[in-house]
Amino acid sequence: MELTCVECPMGCKITVEEKGGNKEFFGYSCPRGKLYAENEVVDPKRVVTSTVKTASGEVIPVKTDKPVSKKDMYKVMQVINSITCTLPVKTGDIIKENVYGANIISAKTVK
Ligand code: SF4
Numbered sequence: 001m002e003l004t005c006v007e008c009p010m011g012c013k014i015t016v017e018e019k020g021g022n023k024e025f026f027g028y029s030c031p032r033g034k035l036y037a038e039n040e041v042v043d044p045k046r047v048v049t050s051t052v053k054t055a056s057g058e059v060i061p062v063k064t065d066k067p068v069s070k071k072d073m074y075k076v077m078q079v080i081n082s083i084t085c086t087l088p089v090k091t092g093d094i095i096k097e098n099v100y101g102a103n104i105i106s107a108k109t110v111k
Contacts (some may be wrong), residue, residue, distance in 0.1 A: 001015070001016040002014070002016075002036060003015075003016065003037050004037050005028060005032075006036070007032045007033060007036050008032070010031050011031035012027055012028055013027050014027045014033060014034075014036075014037045015027050016041055023038075023041060023105055025038070033047065035092075039092065042073075043070075044070045045068055045070065046070055046073065047059070047063055047066070047067050047068075048063060048064045048073055048076050048080070048102075049062070049063040049064075049065050049107070050062055050063070050080045050081075051078060052083045052084070052085050052095055052104070053083075053084050053085075054084065054085055054086065054087050054110075055084055055085070055086050056086070056087060058110065060085065060087075060089060060106055060107075060108055060110050061106070061108050062080065062095055062104050062105060062107055063104075063105060063107050064099070064103070064104060065094075065103045065104075065105045066101070066102045066103075068100050068101060069100070069101075072100040075100060076099055078085065078101050079096065079099045079100075079104070080096075080099075080104060081094055083095060083104070085106075087110055087111065088109075088111045089106040089108075089109065090109045091108055091109050092106065093105060093106045094106055
């Protein structure tokens with residue numbers, strides 16, 4: 001398996017090889033890259049970005065404040081789609097707490 005590390009702009013190519021039931025990692029340039037590859041193999045995670053409707057009919061951009069497991073992304077989107085928030089909001093304001101281990105936060109200041 002080949003991965004491209006997305007932890008920094010270097011974009012190192014990391015190779016994962018299975019040897020005797022263990023996984024070995026090659027090509028990373030720092031510990032962050034090895035950790036990224038280990039997580040990608042075991043439980044890949046992503047930051048979810050979307051929009052939330054407001055009570056006044058606008059939509060605001062939101063995202064999770066940390067990566068969530070890819071297996072939970074659809075459920076996170078269902079929660080996001082059920083939210084209606086009230087303006088004003090500032091960038092970083094928590095719109096909804098603890099959604100599959102992350103908070104949904106505003107990605108923009110809207111008055
Ligand atoms: S392995 Fe390290 S240097 Fe390479 S892309 Fe990942 S974080 Fe950057």
